[in-house]
Amino acid sequence: MGPYAPGPEHTGFAAAEIDTSRPHPARMYDYYLGGWDNYEVDRVAAERVIEVHPQVRLSARANRAFLRRAVRTLVGDGVRQIIDIGTGIPTSPNTHEVARETAPDTRVVYVDNDPIVATHAGARLTNTAHTGFVLGDVREPRAILDHPTVRELIDFDRPVALLLVAVLHFIRDDEDPAGLVAAFAEALPAGSHLVLSHATGEPYEAYEGGRTDEVARAGVEDVYKSATATLNLRPKAGIEPLFGPFALLEPGVVRVPLWRPDGAVPSAVELNDTIFYGAVGRKG
């Protein structure tokens, strides 16, 4: 299926096009977040993940909170255009809603390769001016960058915030995640930013309890083997290089609750249970 932008006359896919034979990461994540846009096959798989990693819901919520803080920070610094790849099933507040609390004129293009996200995009993401949705794959940067909806909404002469939040762990090493980021980076002008988060199997460095986690890690990866995209957990040392030309802003790559927290910082145990690293980088 090629890139697709729902217009006013076509806001979604027919139910028949939604594959309910295999778990979909977008729908499993929706289940972790307490959403309703998931199917039995997704709930069964998600429950298996919860069995081996009971804190996955905490991780999902912390990841969403990181996205909100990063978007607020960048929009507060003047960014007015966002490309959010691996959007996920809409969950309030969505990226454009967060951005528009600060700057109502912010333009946002959402991109996801799962038709279920397209199904909900018309009603919950693109029902307002200056937002668009593209059914596209992060593994095809050119198709995304050249898509008419992207070209219409994004001015590539002005800084852009590229969001790759909780998506690159669905890209295998042989699909070259760093090369994909570099391809997007090349199209963006100086002053653009990358917001990235990524799941890990690594214990939190300051947690001394140690994690008996090789089992959990293998268990979680195992569940995703039956899903439409495999999970590729990476250590911090494998995530930092993904930033390529984007210089890391303070505090660098950290467990997501530690990225410029706006409230109390979780305990070391909770940080250990939060399996996402995140950071923001700037292209000079």
Ligand SMILES: C[S@@+](CC[C@H](N)C(=O)[O-])C[C@H]1O[C@@H](n2cnc3c(N)ncnc32)[C@H](O)[C@@H]1O
């Ligand atoms: C875990 S959700 C993250 C949603 C949101 N970015 C967040 O962090 O809250 C991952 C999303 O990435 C999407 N995704 C997975 N592989 C993708 C690919 N190759 N291209 C585009 N989107 C992809 C999934 O469909 C899903 O919606």
